[in-house]
Amino acid sequence: MTNLDRAPETGIRVIIIGTGFAGLTAAIECHRKGHSVLVLESFTELKVLGDVISFGPNSVRIFHGWPGMQERLDPICHETNEIQIRTWEGELILNQSWKEKERSWGRNYNGHRGQIHQVVFDYAVEIGIDIRLGHRVVDYFETETKAGVVANRQTFIGDVVLAADGVRSKGRTIVLGYEDKPKASGYAVYRAWFDVGKMAEDPDFDFLFEKQDDLCIWIGQDIHFIAATPKSGKEFSWVCTHKDDGDVEESWSANAPLSDARKNLEGWDPVIHKILDLTPDPVIDWKLVYRDPLPTWISPKRRIALIGDAAHPFLPTSIQGASQSMEDGVTIAVCLRKAGKDGVQEALRVFEALRYERVKGSQKTGETTRDRWHKADWDEVRKNPRSMELQREEWILNFDAEDYAEESYSETLTSLGKQESAVTFADIPKSVDVSVLA
Ligand SMILES: Cc1cc2nc3c(=O)[nH]c(=O)nc-3n(C[C@H](O)[C@H](O)[C@H](O)COP(=O)(O)OP(=O)(O)OC[C@H]3O[C@@H](n4cnc5c(N)ncnc54)[C@H](O)[C@@H]3O)c2cc1C
Missing domain, CATH: 3.50.50.60 (FAD/NAD(P)-binding domain)
Incomplete structure (x- = not known):
């Protein structure tokens, strides 16, 4: 208890x-x-x-x-303290680490x-x-x-x-x-999470697994792909934010065939295509909803x-x-x-x-x-x-x-300041059974 x-x-x-x-x-x-x-x-x-x-x-x-x-x-x-940022073709641009700077701010969880x-x-x-x-x-x-x-x-x-x-x-x-009503943001996110299997033994993926729990981000025009090795490298997760003109009514359980992701990522770093080869088909395709403030x-x-x-x-x-x-x-x-x-x-x-x-x-x-x-x-x-x-x-x-x-x-x-009085009125609906008072 x-x-x-x-x-x-x-x-x-x-x-x-x-x-x-x-x-x-x-x-x-x-x-x-x-x-x-x-x-x-x-x-x-x-x-x-x-x-x-x-x-x-x-x-x-x-x-x-x-x-x-x-x-x-x-x-x-797990805690993520470092990200690698790469171009869509795989060129390493930056390693960003916040471990030292943020130590006193507390822990993060992923x-x-x-x-x-x-x-x-x-x-x-x-x-x-x-x-x-x-x-x-x-x-x-x-x-x-x-x-x-x-x-x-x-x-x-x-x-x-x-x-x-x-x-x-x-x-x-x-x-x-x-x-x-919610509006489509113009973007959706392919999402996948799976068991790492033999992936960690493949030298092509060394740069992803040597710093387990951290992230690698590939960036292209209007699209980015983030790979993570959560749970100390025992599992693998990736998300890819891409342009989309789909229906915002769709939800967390909406799927897309992996071939859609492949098409959006054509010509990208071959490592990404190796990741896609290992990803269970289909993937989640989560429509990003937008609201005006x-x-x-x-x-x-x-x-x-x-x-x-x-x-x-x-x-x-x-x-x-x-x-x-x-x-x-x-x-x-x-x-x-x-x-x-x-x-x-x-x-x-x-x-x-x-x-x-x-x-x-x-x-x-x-x-x-x-x-x-x-x-x-x-x-x-x-x-x-x-x-x-x-x-x-x-x-x-x-x-x-x-x-x-x-x-x-x-x-x-x-x-x-002093509270003003309310200006509009919403009636209790009369068409329902009033049966429970909290
Ligand atoms: C199923 C699901 C999976 C998600 N997965 C991820 C993820 O993998 N990664 C990520 O970053 N974010 C995810 N999110 C979103 C993330 O959790 C939220 O953006 C964030 O945590 C803010 O949470 P929230 O409580 O405001 O909204 P939400 O997490 O969306 O929770 C809203 C809750 O209200 C309930 N609800 C809605 N309408 C009604 C109603 N009329 N009557 C009663 N209940 C209602 C919903 O069923 C839901 O449980 C997910 C959300 C959901 C619902």
């Missing part, structure tokens, strides 16, 4: 939609801060889905704050998304969080004093709702007052907040999507505790103010890196190889979201 210290109860009833890293972190942290938590998730069962995912020191410190979590994650996660997710999900269940699978939320509503959702023809009502329902968020409609993440009556990808999807080149979604969860839990049951609306305003600019800034690093890589002028790059470095900013990575929220809450509230 996990021994998580819990603050005295606040009486705040928090309903969280979604059990991704945003939803689970918010659930664990809200529970820790003494709020009562109910989580609704549309999946009917937990499946080990996805492949490689990264957590920076700013989110690993959140995992490590949960007693027993480090012991569970260390065996399935691992299999499905395996890490399973561990965090099990932990939340063990500490007693009420998670209900098979509950697809179809509607959100709020009044001045309450907020709730409808799922499985039941209404769930609490003091606050956190919509952690990912890039295709349904919670966005009530927050924005209109339906905000939202004007706000909180609803008109300030009882519903979007968190994680629902509020702010990230490009993979930022390597911060999961970490920022976890910071959201930590921050909202602190804000609710500071504000108390009568101050939920104030808590949501401060939450947004504490997070908005930081998130926008981290999103921007992903765009900058992608553009530098995809539009590289190699003659110029050879004169200044460091221009291709992955952006790793101290203000993003060396950061404690909990301390920041604790220290900045009062000042932020003061600077926001």
Whole structure:
């Protein structure tokens, strides 16, 4: 049994939609801060889905704050401290290492998304969080004093709702007052993760395996390919971001034949084609969804907040999507505790103010890196190889979201000024059976 210290109860009833890293972190942290938590998730069962995912020191410190979590994650996660950057033809441009510089910022984790997710999900269940699978939320509503959702023809009502329902968020409609459909970003990512087999014995792959757990990135015009040797070189993973005009409705389980990847990578370094020869066919082809930055993440009556990808999807080149979604969860839990049951609306305003600019800034690093890589002028790059470095900013990575929220809450509230009254009204839907109060 996990021994998580819990603050005295606040009486705040928090309903969280979604059990991704945003939803689970918010659930664990809200529970820790003494709020009562109910989580609704549309999946009917937990499946080990996805492949490689990264957590920076700013989110690993959140995992490590949960007693027993480090012991569970260390065996399935690894640390990446160096990347090789190559041209699409294989010429080595740069070895970038951050081991020394970032030592004092804390550890980073890379691992299999499905395996890490399973561990965090099990932990939340063990500490007693009420998670209900098979509950697809179809509607959100709020009044001045309450907020709730409808799922499985039941209404769930609490003091606050956190919509952690990912890039295709349904919670966005009530927050924005209109339906905000996801757009295709123009890119998709082929993804593969497989057992390394005899690969490590092939001398052509020595440069990939001699520094296990690190990354090698090949870059071409509007496309890049990243290979990793996770779990100390026992497994192999690659992702390839490429141009795509596909349908954004497709999901994590959308496949593409390996021949599609081969076509996109025609003429590239022969080592890449050897990797493709060893890759199980088909591969995942994950459409990268884009959203214009939202004007706000909180609803008109300030009882519903979007968190994680629902509020702010990230490009993979930022390597911060999961970490920022976890910071959201930590921050909202602190804000609710500071504000108390009568101050939920104030808590949501401060939450947004504490997070908005930081998130926008981290999103921007992903765009900058992608553009530098995809539009590289190699003659110029050879004169200044460091221009291709992955952006790793101290203000993003060396950061404690909990301390920041604790220290900045009062000042932020003061600077926001007196709370204005809400301007629009969303009625509780009348066409459903009202059967459960959280
Ligand atoms: C199945 C899956 C696999 C992924 N694999 C990878 C990967 O390999 N690498 C990587 O970098 N990122 C991956 N991601 C994305 C990554 O986890 C997120 O970008 C990041 O962690 C932010 O998480 P989030 O909690 O905001 O959103 P998400 O992780 O997308 O979680 C949203 C959750 O909300 C649930 N949900 C959505 N709508 C409803 C509804 N109406 N009612 C109830 N529940 C709802 C979803 O089922 C999901 O569990 C994956 C996401 C998913 C869902």
